[in-house]
Amino acid sequence: MDNVKKDTIAKLIKEARLKKGYSQQQLADLAKLNLRSVQRIENAEVIPRTFNLNLLAQQLELDVEALQVLNKRFTETPIAVPQVEAKPVINKPRKLILSVTIGVLTILFTAAFLSQSSRFPETDFELFLLMSLVIAINAVVLWRIWKF
Incomplete structure (x- = not known):
């Protein structure tokens, strides 16, 4: 045609x-x-x-x-549109605001935990381990936010 x-x-x-x-x-x-x-x-x-x-x-x-x-x-020919499963949509500005807020809260909660504990961390290794854990959890949360 x-x-x-x-x-x-x-x-x-x-x-x-x-x-x-x-x-x-x-x-x-x-x-x-x-x-x-x-x-x-x-x-x-x-x-x-x-x-x-x-x-x-x-x-x-x-x-x-x-x-x-x-x-x-x-x-003017009809076009078949495949049905796609609807995913929750969070627009980019909201994702950015949410990401920054989660990052700041993570830093504040970690600092609050460290300031309350008189015996933790006893070594630099424990501090780096804690920081690694916090960063990993933060990365997973941010990945879930930005995945959609």
């Missing part, structure tokens, strides 16, 4: 251009399009975007509405 559409539009544009006596370069300049775009449309290599089609139709004094109907007629 796309080939029929491309051929039909290409034929209309080319005939109208030749009727006006324009070269492809002149039409491209008048419509403020690239020469290659006009060539590809006339050679039925592409289906022109509606915007470009309108520009060409205006310069060639073609019926813009008829071209738009033609353009839409060939593209």
